[in-house]
Amino acid sequence: MxxxxxxxxxxxxxxxxxxxxxxxxxxxxxxxxxxxxxxxxxxxxxxxxxxxxxxxxxxxxxxxxxxxxxxxxxxxxxxxxxxxxxxxxxxxxxxxxxxxxxxxxxxxxxxxxxxxxxxxxxxxxxxxxxxxAIPLLRPLRESLHGDRVTQVTGIVNGTTNFILSAMDTTGAGFAEALAEATDLGYAEADPTADVEGFDAAAKAAILASLAFHTRVGAADVHREGITEVTAADVASAKAMGCTIKLLCIAARGTAADGRETVSVRVHPAMIPLTHPLASVGDAFNAVFVEAEAAGQLMFYGPGAGGxxxxxxxxxxxxxxxxxxxxGVRAASESAYADLPVRPMGEALTRYHISLDVTDRPGVLAAVAGVFAQHDVSIATVRQGSAGSGVAGRDEDADLVIVTHVAPDAALAATVQALRGLDTVRSVASVLRVEGSA
Amino acid sequence: MxxxxxxxxxxxxxxxxxxxxxxxxxxxxxxxxxxxxxxxxxxxxxxxxxxxxxxxxxxxxxxxxxxxxxxxxxxxxxxxxxxxxxxxxxxxxxxxxxxxxxxxxxxxxxxxxxxxxxxxxxxxxxxxxxxxAIPLLRPLRESLHGDRVTQVTGIVNGTTNFILSAMDTTGAGFAEALAEATDLGYAEADPTADVEGFDAAAKAAILASLAFHTRVGAADVHREGITEVTAADVASAKAMGCTIKLLCIAARGTAADGRETVSVRVHPAMIPLTHPLASVGDAFNAVFVEAEAAGQLMFYGPGAGGxxxxxxxxxxxxxxxxxxxxGVRAASESAYADLPVRPMGEALTRYHISLDVTDRPGVLAAVAGVFAQHDVSIATVRQGSAGSGVAGRDEDADLVIVTHVAPDAALAATVQALRGLDTVRSVASVLRVEGSA
Known part of the structure; x- marks a missing residue:
């Protein structure tokens, strides 16, 4: 040979x-x-x-x-x-x-x-x-061919995982953690491909193609990087028993007309500390695969390096x-399913939203009304007052809301509408939540 | 078809x-x-x-x-x-x-x-x-064929992992945890094949054969079950920042004459909580693979079920x-390496030994002397006195010793000799330690 x-x-x-x-x-x-x-x-x-x-x-x-x-x-x-x-x-x-x-x-x-x-x-x-080196494509390409993969959720970029792990451990902001990653050789001089999620998006497209027997390209992947993740977001996640990871998610779904679809996206998200991906630290990679018969599988290992x-x-x-x-050839590309890729707006996600609000009676009712108008159901609300409590007027308070699953477009529209409420001083952070504990 | x-x-x-x-x-x-x-x-x-x-x-x-x-x-x-x-x-x-x-x-x-x-x-x-359903054999059989696997360490029996997880969580003894596993359907009416390690030993033989390109049979596997693991052992492991798992271990080694060998064994062992296998709870399975170029990989998922x-x-x-x-055939069995399987006595392991000793000056010296005679190096000693301390005489004390790596036979002989010391009232527990943190 x-x-x-x-x-x-x-x-x-x-x-x-x-x-x-x-x-x-x-x-x-x-x-x-x-x-x-x-x-x-x-x-x-x-x-x-x-x-x-x-x-x-x-x-x-x-x-x-x-x-x-x-x-x-x-x-x-x-x-x-x-x-x-x-x-x-x-x-x-x-x-x-x-x-x-x-x-x-x-x-x-x-x-x-x-x-x-x-x-x-x-x-x-x-x-x-x-x-x-994590054997991943072969299992997807062969081992799971007798099964129906429903979702692939991965940490597939070592640089961003190192940065987010450092932010979680030390409380540092993004810039500081990136500088550390660069010093230690975990980030390149131009870190754009990593921190903006391009590298993860390319891998998401490859994983989705294999998992769903459908050609998925980089352009089909909704992509958000980690440059806007703040130390406050990380602290907020910690307070919820979560950590923030840059996830690539490829999921099977059903469109309004009943047809099967796939959605493929890369974005930072909060996951509960009890999720197997939460403990994947430093520059390690791991991919969590859910299949109908096999159940939940995880593959873990070094994601890069010579x-x-x-x-x-x-x-x-x-x-x-x-x-x-x-004198033989392996099974060739399997793209028979040819599922349509659904736009991000139709993907089902959950949001964690922190609001700075004026501490006034009726604020929660106004905020909850906005969620209801957009058909978004609220899972939990945590209200913390910086002022004198219920009776106080026009002082600062914060409101942390976690939603149930809804179409991403409805969630985004809800956030937009919240910004327009005069009782909402600012939307302090918006993060998606994945992997219910 | x-x-x-x-x-x-x-x-x-x-x-x-x-x-x-x-x-x-x-x-x-x-x-x-x-x-x-x-x-x-x-x-x-x-x-x-x-x-x-x-x-x-x-x-x-x-x-x-x-x-x-x-x-x-x-x-x-x-x-x-x-x-x-x-x-x-x-x-x-x-x-x-x-x-x-x-x-x-x-x-x-x-x-x-x-x-x-x-x-x-x-x-x-x-x-x-x-x-x-964990895709494991295909990665070993194909994906890692460009690499040199050095060790495979697995939790491959769901019943025993459920029992040990329950003992760790609740402090229950083996019999009580087994009863719970039986009630919940995790253990069969006759649990012998699981709790005595026969099931894990069969899987260890299959994994070793694939990882080392050598025919390894069930008879080549050193096997110890979990029936003698006590609540005290589990508590002792916890105190050390460890947990007890039934591990199957297939490792490459070198015999005294310089020839390559493999050792394959199944036994309960303490592993540090920081080891990726430590968080594999309930009836889940996971296999940790170490290879020269690939580094450390882990595969995780449900180990059984229809x-x-x-x-x-x-x-x-x-x-x-x-x-x-x-019209083709997959790669057939690969057993070209045909490495000799080394006996358990030659396998390199570490021991965690708890001793009940009389609290008398000179006890530690006598005990340490026994280790030295057998060429076993001590890593840590923790001495806890139940009586009046150094000056006390003939009161109870306990001595917890963790060794460095040594041939299993030397470690076993050390334990045997300790039993013969008149300052040692009893050897309260002996457990192997794996996966240095």
Whole structure:
């Protein structure tokens, strides 16, 4: 089995090292030795330390490499949409099997890759694209195929989980926690993709596609980041026995006309401390899967890093190599269900709303009236007065309201209407609540 | 695709129900409809409630059924070694693919089944045999094949986990917690297989075989149950910031001659509350996998029950059906490493030992001397006096010692020697400690 590697950065070089250190085991598991036919890099002469590979394998021509007759499997560790997509389409059309960790490309245009794979007859595997080394795609793609997945709820971005965990532990604000994450190497110099939820949204699209047998792209995912989560939000969550996590949620639902739908979203949410995802700290990832027969499952592990990602890549390399030796192809993309993706406004969520109100009789009645007008049912109200209590006039008080489940649009409209009440001085925070305890 | 079902009890009837309710989805995922060709049961006429299946499919002749030309896949939900083994060997030799949840048979004589599958050219899948619906075997069998698994630590028996969780929560003794588990349906009338660790040992053998590419049988597993765990042990664990779990542990190691080995064992052990397995309560299962590149992974979910087990069975049915339609066979048993199983005495463990001693100067020196003689290093000592302290004579005191890692035989010999010391009134408890925080 001869392998072409595209890119030789953190993950690529770790793949090379593991291929070398485990070569005997890999050969035994595959049934044939695994060799590196070529490594495409931008600059051939660059110092790559003590990489255990013949320097002659480096090339700066990826298009030539992926089509070479002596290449069976192409491993892509470059990332981004172009030129990675063109290289992989070329490789797949030439009948090569492809292993990639490129979540952005898969979420943006996975269909093109799946189609090219079907055309060329090779495999397309991408376990490393979501949640690093946590074996997740294979369980969704295979183990749960006898069941009906109802919801996937995941913490799939290590950077934001580190930041939110730090805010929860130390009481720090977002900026301070981000600075700490940057110092410790958990956040990149430009943290936008992580803190604005783009990375999680790409992974949500991939998970939703697998769980619901439907092509879901990055554009189908409602996305909110964590930049507006405040220390007060975190404290408020704590007071409720909750913690705040950036969740990716892909859920099956039913539209008004009775048709099945899926909704896919990424946003910060409060979850009770008793929920299995609540204890997933630091940069760890975990994905909680609910299925009709299987019940509640959770998968936990490191979500990123060179070695864990390389482990997932190599697991796929062994699988596609065995398939090639046996002359077979794995099950291809399963998108038969083709469920419509419902807009965020129709997704069913719960809100936790903190209001600064004037401490005056009748405030609660006015506020409750707004919820009723929007057909939103209130689950709990906590009223704290900063002034003299019931008899006081025009002093500050706060009102914390948690709703029952309602369409997100109705909840958003409720918040909008609350802002217009003259007894409401400000809406201090709005957070969604997930995972009822 | 035509399916023969052996057994129609809790799991079998749930498989029938799911096949019916999900038939359209299953057909789409497989690429062909899935039909029940026959169900072999002991008593054909028995009342099976509202099972959505033609009564004509029931037969009392499993040997005939598994060989029939119109059967592609055989699903076994009977359990036990015979006659299940004879039926499955017959089915596999006849070229059928087999899906089974029979952990006892796989642990006792999995080799015979694998050999028969290789001979007949069909698949042998058994995801449901370990940890119910938690997708675990497929990740070990495939996803982690590019990595080197170093240890698998699992809570794989729901009954004992329920009992130990109850003891931890309520302070109850073993007998009382077992009675509660029996009342609630978590323990069978004869709980021996669960509480004595036989069930966990069978699963440990299956996990070890997959993780280390080595045939490990039930007889290779060192097994201790939970019947001797006392309320005092549980309280002692709590005082140390730990909880007691029945663990199955399969670990890679190195023998004195430098050769790689595996050790496989099932016993109660103290684990720190900070360990991810510590929060796995009630009848849930979880398996913690450590691999060189991937790091620490955990898989969590319901370990038993008709629906979760049926979900795992059907996931396998979809996989083997797709393989048959494609005319291919999945990767067969991987046992190339063939590592020797090291005896329990050589396994590296840590002990937590509580001693009742006479409160006399020199006691600690005498006790510490015994550890030194056996080359066992002490990590922590906690001395509590029930009497007048240092100057007191012949009053009761207790000494709690936690060791560093040492060969289990050295630790056992140390405990034996402590019993012989005349300053040691009794060895109040001995528990292994796992998962350093």
């Amino acid at each position: 001869r392998l072409a590697l595209l890119g030789c950065g953190t993950v690529g070089s770790e793949v090379v090292r593991l291929l070398h250190s485990q070569s005997a085991d890999l050969a035994a598991r595959i049934g044939a030795p695994l060799e590196i036919a070529g490594i495409a890099v931008r600059r051939i002469g660059r110092d790559r330390g003590e990489l255990p590979v013949d320097p002659a394998v480096f090339t700066s021509d990826p298009f030539d490499l992926v089509k070479r007759d002596d290449v069976d499997v192409v491993v892509e560790c470059v990332g981004g949409i172009e030129p990675a997509r063109s290289w992989l389409v070329e490789a797949l059309r030439a009948g090569k099997s492809v292993v990639t960790a490129n979540k952005v490309l898969l979420a943006e245009d996975g269909g093109t890759l799946h189609d090219a794979a079907a055309q060329g007859g090779g495999d397309l595997y991408y376990e490393a694209a979501v949640a690093g 070695a864990p990602t390389a482990s997932a890549v190599l697991g796929d390399v062994v699988a596609v190599s065995r398939n090639r030796l046996a | 035509r399916l023969a079902l052996l057994g129609c009890g809790t799991v079998g009837s749930e498989v029938v129900r799911l096949l019916h309710s999900q038939s359209a989805d299953l057909a789409a995922r497989i690429g062909a409809p899935l039909e029940i060709a026959g169900i072999a049961v002991r008593r054909i006429g028995r009342d099976r409630g509202e099972l959505p299946v033609d009564p004509a499919v029931f037969t009392s002749d499993p040997f005939d059924l598994v060989k029939r030309d119109d059967v592609d896949v055989v699903v076994e939900c009977v359990g036990g070694i015979e006659p299940a083994r004879s039926w499955l060997v017959e089915a596999l030799r006849a070229g059928k693919s087999v899906v089974t949840a029979n952990k006892v048979l796989l642990a006792e004589d999995g080799g015979t089944l694998h050999d028969a599958a290789a001979q007949g050219g069909g698949d042998l899948y058994y995801e449901a045999a370990v940890a119910g 629906a979760p087990t049926a979900s795992a069975v059907l996931g396998d049915v979809v996989a083997v059906s797709r393989n048959r339609l494609a």
